[in-house]
Amino acid sequence: MAKKATAKKQKSMEETLWDSANKLRGTVESSEYKHVVLGLIFLKFVSDKFEERRKEMIADGEQDFLEMKEFYASKNVFFLPEESRWSYIIKNGKQDDIALKIDTALHTIEKNNPTLKGALPDNYFSRLNLDVSKLSALLDTINDINTIKDKKVDIIGKIYQYFLKKFAIAEGKGKGEFYTPDSIVNLIAEMIEPFKGIIYDPACGSGGMFVQSIKFIESHHGNKKEVSIYGQEYTSATHKLAKMNLAIRGIAANFGAVPADTFGKDQHKDLKADYIMANPPFNQKDWRAADELTDDPRWAGYDTPPKSNANYAWILNMVSKLSQNGVAGFILANGALSGGGEEYKIRKQLIENNLVEAIVILPRNMFYTTDISVTLWILNHNKTERVVELPDETRNYRLREEEILFMDLRQEGEPFEKKYIQFNEEHISKFAATYHDWQQNSDFENVPEYCYGATKTEVAAKDYSLVPSKYIEFVNRDENIDFDTKMTTLQTEFSELLEAEEKSKADLLNVFKELGYEVKL
Structure with a gap:
């Protein structure tokens, strides 16, 4: 009986490269390892672009200018001295000092191209004592990739995003905050349509929001030169990732002079953005000291956000930076939809000011770092009328100033990587x-x-709650439960139980004390 042939799925370029890169793992922490791998991918890409430009100059009879960086910069190409070129790295790839040569190459590229200042890995390769044979094998794998072969395909961008995703998955909970899943970023871009003007992200991570904004522009046949990008990132390593991520795509951006806390050192104080896209840290605690930032101009007209949770501080930071017709799309934990205290007061004011345009609750397991369901908020500074002029279409939005759209997408999406959910096109x-x-x-x-x-009026009648299940009708689900109310009730009951337990302890201690005994519980 003949055996049934089974076709083995051929690995993609990204998967093959990942397998090769994974061989470096072991003694190297993934938080540093990703900079090693992405630094090499960056080096190969800029070298391919450099060699392509060099051949163009030779063909045009410009041999006398081959070592003049201005002739490369004019075509948005980074100038590479001899020791920084990929051909030099490959030629020396089997040498014991290859790690030092790679570090030198990256340092020299950054030194010769001011726009890359602070962007590239600094002495990672030498410091990590990488196995030379494994590093050499990775170099050979990367060498087989022609990063500029197909002008219609963003090969290096695909590899870069694939690696960022894989690193985020590998690092797990509490880490990997540098990456927002593509399908969430795509959804934000398609909804707020960041087409022309200033785009801002106050917690930009590896710059994924900006990359998708540019892709949105290109898919509608627009001009990416008509947008200006501003961002800020607190973590130094992630700040480098963002700079590299945009540099490989030829996208100019202002990430501030240094990595810095957006609240403590706002590097874009006077910015007014046409579009804001963000995925700030969820439920960030102790983001300010009790006596700090209480009168910050970003909270003007609103209560000061509580120091116990930064969700509404992120919201008000973004509100303060919206232009007259600005639109913001950002992700927050679901608790922000119904919090009390100062959060309630701020949320009520946002609604009364007609800023909240849409609330979209997303499925669980979309993020690599948490399995909770989160919410996409859309704020609009002008909910009366907006015209979006795309090259392929002009849209006149007669916006609903006194309304809010609620959407529940928890049953939507498709599985991938076994345990995650994503949206397709x-x-x-x-x-x-x-x-x-x-x-x-x-x-x-x-x-x-x-x-x-x-x-x-309906939202006010619900005491300014933005929980979608309070408004959307559920007819087919057995669990037609108001989860927010249920959790609030459970929280209250739990608090009462704890109080009762403490009272019982106190009563018991008093009994022993009356009997003349000292007891510690």
Whole structure:
């Protein structure tokens, strides 16, 4: 009986490279290891671009200018001295001092190209004592990749994003905050349409929001030179990732002079952005001291956000930086939808000021660092009328100033990497179409278990809660439960139980004390 042939799935370029790079792991922490790998990918890409430009100059009879960096910079190409070129690295790839040569190459590239200042790994290769044979094998694998062969495909960008995703998964909970899953970033871009003007991200991580903004522009045949990018990142290593991520795509950006805390050292104080895209840290505690930032101009007109949780500090930071017609799309933990105290007061004011345009609850397991469900907020500084002029279409949005669109996407998406959920292109097109249809059409119809357009009066009647399940009708789910109310009730009951336990302890201690005994519980 003949054996049934089974076709073995051929690994993609990204998977092959990942397998090769993984051989370096072991003694190297992934938090540092990713800079080694991504630094090499960057080096190969800029070398390919450099050699391509060099051949163009020779073909044009410009041999006399081959070592003049201005002739490369004019074409958005980084100038590389001899010791920084990939050909030099490969030629010496089997030498015992190859790690030092790579460090020198990266240092020299940064020194000769001011826009890369502070962007590249600094002495990572020499310091980590990498196995020469494994490093050499990785160099050979990368050498087989022609990063500029297909002008229509962002090969190096695909590899870079693939590695960022894999590193985020590998690092797990509590780490990997540098990366926001592509499908979430894509959804934000398709909804707020960052096409022309200033784009800002106050917690930019590895710069994924900006990359997708540029892809959105290019997919609509726009000009990426018509946007200006501003961001800020606290972690030095992630700050480098962002600079490299944009540099390989030829995207200029202002990330501030140094890595810095957005609240403690705002490097874009006077910025007014047309589009804000962000995924700030969830439920950040002790983000300010009790007596600090209480009168910060970013909270003008609102209560000071509580120091116990930075969610509303991030919101107000973004509100303060929106231009007159600015739109913001950002991710927050679900608790921000219904918090009390100062959060309640700020949320109420945001709603009364007609800033909140849409609240979209996302499925669980979309992030590599947490399995919780999170929320996409859209704020709009001008909810009366907005015109979006794309090269392939002009859209006139007659916006609903006194309404908020609620969407529940918890049952949407598709599985990937076994335990994660993502949106595909059809999902994203559907969700964005729903949002834009609601913006434009007065006869928009609510859909049970999916979306509901609520008036400000309805939201006020719900005590300014932004929990979608308070508005969207559920008819097919057995668990038709108001989770927010349920959790609040459970929290109250738990607090009461703890108080009762403490009282019982106190009563018991008093009994022993009356009997003349000292007891410690």
